[in-house]
Amino acid sequence: MSESLFIESRLRLLRVLKFSDGNGYEGTLEFMDQLRYLEIPWLPRMMSGRLENLEFLFVTRPNFGNPVFSNLPKLRHLYFKSPSSVSEDWKIPQTHNLETLSGVRLRDLNEEKILRCFPNLRHLKCYYGSSRINDCPDLSFLPQLESIRMTFYSRQSKFREINFPTNIKKLSLSGYFLCERMSTIGKLPNLEILKLKFVDFVGENWNTNDDEFQKLKFLKLSDLKFEHWNTSEDHFPTLERLVLESCNYLKSIPSALGYIPTLQMIEVHSCGKIVRESAMKIKEEQEENGNEELEVIIYGLSKLRISL
Template sequence: MGVFEEDDSVRVSTLVKLWVSEGFLRPMNGKSLETIAIEFLRDLVDRNLILVGKVGKTGNIKFVKIHDLLRDLCLNQSKKDGFYHVIGQSSPRGISSQRRVVVPRNAPKKKVLDDLQSMPRARSIISECGRVPRIKNSRLLRTLQAYPYFEDKRYVIKSLAQYVNLRHLAVEVGSISSIFTSFTRLWNLHILILCCWKVFTAPAEIWRMPQLRHIEMTGVRFYLPEPSSDDVVVMENLLVLKGIANFRCSEEVVKRIPNIKKLKIQYFGRGGIEQDDDYCVNNIRHLCKLESLYVRRHYGFIASLSVLTFPQSLKKLNLDMYGDFEWEKILEKIGALPLLEKFKLWEGCFGTGKWEMVEGQFPSLKHLQLFACPNLKQWTAESSSIFPRLEKLHLSDMRQLKEIPTQIGDIPTLQKISMKDCGESAVMCAKEIVEEQVELQGEDLPFHVQVWVQRKNEALVQNLAGPNFEVYALQY
């Protein structure tokens, strides 16, 4: 924790990946290293050694902080033990023997260059400023974390040939071809996070790297080639695959990633006429350990993806379907998922203008977000038992929506309804839900409603404001 800047909110996923790549964790009781890391983190939180910075919609810790006094203790102990060296600070043991190097955000460029050249035994470099010059004896390097960046935008790697022991690589690069030309040498790589603003395709050798646990690509487009049927490597350790363009979930791919938990994919038009079955998205249901799925359909992509199917293990689902994608074709399948806790639905359309819910759907859902579905006008429920575990409902840019199910107010777990830039009729419906519950339970309700409206409409709904109904003006 001491390697991060003072008062920083530290992303838990970044911390966990560093723990894994540094080799601090050991397998235990058949659990993944990531699961073990989260258990240790929660133990530190329970002991009040680590502070919770932000909790996700379903209760998972997303960011943590460390008290200034405890951070000082980390820094002092690291100096005493020679655990890591912060560039710009003194080191009682000298810097030549240091194995872990931290580059703070405001480190002078010349100081970074001079210090790193004096550290022939460096195993880990964690940079908060994005600047990491090439160092001597880089064959020893196991961790290179220079992303996300703050000042400089790119850590340009000319070749990875010398980084043969690298386990953790998280950088932004100018040219992706220079990364992949020597990719076959990185047999020890566990974490691969790359940001590149050019379209690129990974080499086929990526399917022969069984140590990989996390692949994440951001920037423009990252294409993943299909594995060859001649290869027999099963990537049992791979848990996260993010940023894949036009992902084809063939039977061969399903066999190669049996333990995948998080999958983030995007579909772009390629000038032809795509069909639903071109990408085998119905095979996603065979990823039986998948817990989190994000699918985005961009402008120009012709296929509707209406044949999407989902594994019963899914807990989080984020669907962003540009254009004329009809949600009626897929909502019944989504509502039947027994473990789904978080569901975000973006754009697309409702061909009938209605969403009619039936009893038994979404049994575990805690967080629901609807965003920019322009022709959804009526949202009704035929049963009083809907969303039995719902905690938060967020509606954004739903200007045509006239009503929301009044049964939502009866949900015992409900904590919050949030509405941004929605139609006046839907806002009035939310107000009626609050008034009805006030009559039944009194003003001390377990939930409240927050409404954001355009400034020109603020006066129309401001008189609705009350103890459980808050009205705000949008700033744009």
């Protein structure tokens, strides 16, 4: 057997492959029909070969190539480390069974047409920015979508509304998402985990209502600039864990949250004195009411852990 045939036969057995640079890997892929996981710097303009068993594709650098989904029939998870545009040049059959799409940039309704080719999508990480009104893609048509991580990177974004699937369970929002749209988020009937970071609460109050966040179990607020949080224990009836991080504009944690019967833990990370003191006050109130389950953890110069 020649050396080239020997190498080719070995390559065919590989199931996991990572390329650290882009030197000469394009032609090699045509021999890799047993690959399950592939990590490459960027997609070639045309992916050679039919990677029939590939399930995970991870692209580590800004991408300018287009995935050929007809050559990737078993692909379930596609990750871009750097934001990459969804393009009409993506070679997609009428539908594809992709479940995870991470690191894509959405700009207008044209991307919605591409996303509709993935009806089984369960996890989406995306970046959105547009100056045109109402151009945010409607995501409610993705019936299997369970988690979304969405960054709004343009202050000029002027969408009137954003529609998430009603079955969404985990939602992470960051950037220029205005607090006036939080009521829409609160009404998602199956939402269990919500993380907000750098959301534009500047100069605003956050007012929650009785019909919001009815199944929410975990809430994390990071680097938010709102001052007053007007809420009730009835607005978060199933909350188990509350995390506040660098919320230095907040005047206090609402004491009503301490009366949520399911609440197990409050964590305060790098917040100001007022927030820390309000967490301690909640601890004292619950102790007086015989609550021995709630745990309060305060992180600062040193970690203070308090179990009631």
